[in-house]
Amino acid sequence: MRLCESCSARLGLESEASEGSGCEACMGLSDKFSSYLDMAVKAVSEYEFSTFWLGAFIRKKVIDADARLSENKQGIKKALEIYVGEGLEKRTGKTATPVDPDIIATVDTINERIELRVSSAFFSGRYVKKSRAMPQSKWLCRKCSGRGCKECGFTGRMYPSSVEERIAAPLIRMCEGAGSKLHALGREDIDVRMLGTGRPFAIEILSPKRRTVDLAEASKEIASSGDVEALGLAASGRQEALRVDTSKAMKRYEAVVSSEAQVEREKLEAISGLAPIELEQRTPNRVAHRRSDIVRVRAVDNIEFTNISDEGFRMSLLAEHGTYIKEFVSGDDGRTKPSLSQLLGIQCRVAELDVTDVEFV
Ligand SMILES: [Zn+2]
Ligand SMILES: [Zn+2]
Known part of the structure; x- marks a missing residue:
């Protein structure tokens, strides 16, 4: 049997000394360990990280011979x-851990390279959206799917920007990331503003080279757009993204409602007195093309009316996650029951809608 010095020690076997590829256990791989370490140190040097995990990818032939x-x-x-792994810990001063590491480095001994999987960086806060013409995420042109066409003025998109892009822009640049993904506690319609205390979100920056960035500067840059703000922007983690993705919320709304005829104050006051109002909402006509047609039971917990005039009134309400407010007001051709229009006996519709608070429940 011929083994290299390193395998002979590892396996506790006496053998005829062998150089390099003549080793019957590792076929010469052990000789390359230190150069793999150098490669790994070099590969991770471009990245800011505090934890890593190391794996190896080895030809089956070698694994079998060694086994x-x-x-x-x-x-x-x-x-x-x-x-x-231990060499990397010593030379970089970083910690090896299999639990949610910042970087997973794999020594690919077949292609003689180090493959890196870099975990996303997360930042969270609450966003304010002051525009009535902005989607939460980038929305590609329906006609050309982003390639650019006459319809979209060759921009490839339906709206010039989105909440996600506004928040992500400075963070992708500062982190030298490859892209972003927005996680949020629900969403508002494109024409609905998100005001007040804002909506909880976490922004995920993909493959970041930097994780520590100037968040005050990033917030300032986001706010400079004039239509989006990221309040309380802070370094965060995957758990927060999961929490906003999966939690339910109560939302407070302010609406300008227009009515086809003048509504009596007493009738509105009577409706306030009915709260909490349980609603049965069939999937609204306007979203029926992309959501399954089912009946949801939702609740309006609190509802108040002010500024009553000939043309309508202001409404402030607190509703459960997933309540369709525009349809609660209009009735959506009988698909939402009861509706404000039905209770008043006068057709009403939402002229302007703002979300003013979103709270975890
Ligand atoms: Zn060997
Ligand atoms: Zn287009």
Whole structure:
């Protein structure tokens, strides 16, 4: 049997000394450990990170040859991972952990390269949207799907910007990231403003080279757009993204409602007195093309009316997550029951809608 010095020590076997690829266990891989470590140190040097995990990808032929000799001993894969992993810890001062590491580095011994998987950086806060013509995320042109056509003025999109792009722009640049993904506690319609205390969100920056950035500067830049603000922007984590993605919320709204005839104050006051009002809402006509047609039961917990005039009134209400407010007002051709129009006996519609608070429940 011929083994290299390193395998001979690892496997605790006496053998005729062998150089390089002549080793019957590792076929010369052990000789490359230190150069793999150098490669790994160089690969991660471009990135800001505090934790990592190291793996190795080795030809099956080598694994099998080694396995015949390494039963109950440390195999060649583990040996490489420990050598490079511990070396990386020493040389970078970073911590190796398999639990949610910032970087997973894989020594690919077949292609002689280091493959990096960089975990996203997360920042969270609450956003304010002051525009009535802005979607939450980038919306590609329906006609050309982003390629650019006459319809969209060759922009490839339906709206010039989005909440996500406004928030992500400075963060992608500062983190030197590859892209973004917005997580938010629900969403408002494009023509609905998000005011007051804002909506909880977490922004995920993909493959970041930097994780520590000047958040005051980023907030300032976001606000300079004039239509979006990120309040309380702070470094965050994947858990926060998951929390906003999966939580339910109560929302407070302010609306300008127009009515076809003058509405009596007493009738409105009587409706306020009915709250909490349980609603049955069939999927609204306007979203029926992309959502399944089902009946949802929702509740309006509180509703108040002010500024009553010939043309309409202001309404402030508190409603459960997922309540369709425009349809609660209009009735949506009988698809929402009861509706404000039905209760008043006068057709009403939302002229302007703002969300003024979103709270986790
Ligand atoms: Zn060997
Ligand atoms: Zn287009």
